[in-house]
Amino acid sequence: MRTACPACSIVSRIAAAVLGGYALATLAAMALAAALPTARADAVLAAMLCAFAIHAAAALWAFAARSAGRAWLGLLLPTALAAVLAWLLN
Numbered sequence: 688m689r690t691a692c693p694a695c696s697i698v699s700r701i702a703a704a705v706l707g708g709y710a711l712a713t714l715a716a717m718a719l720a721a722a723l724p725t726a727r728a729d730a731v732l733a734a735m736l737c738a739f740a741i742h743a744a745a746a747l748w749a750f751a752a753r754s755a756g757r758a759w760l761g762l763l764l765p766t767a768l769a770a771v772l773a774w775l776l777n
Contacts, residue, residue: 699755707762708745712738714769721776 716738723730745762752758 696755700749700752700758703755703758703762704746704749707749707759707766708742711745711762711766711769712742714766714773715741718769718772718776721773 716734719737720727720731720734723733725733748761749758752761
């Protein structure tokens with residue numbers, strides 16, 4: 688199924704890559720920093736380093752998905768899971 692506006696699909700994917708990737712990376716870093724059994728500073732540093740890879744993977748996912756809707760769904764579900772984990776661990 689094609690969208691009515693191909694440019695709208697690209698803009699939506701860019702927004703998913705930037706905004707969704709940022710949200711996922713931030714919440715995953717928060718959950719990871721709380722879960723790591725090392726010193727607090729080391730845990731935060733390791734989590735932030737992982738956040739760069741998570742954001743890059745999210746951007747790749749946003750453009751690899753079959754549709755913009757699937758790209759958003761594929762980013763929002765792990766983001767919600769990371770938010771719940773961060774909330775439970777803090």
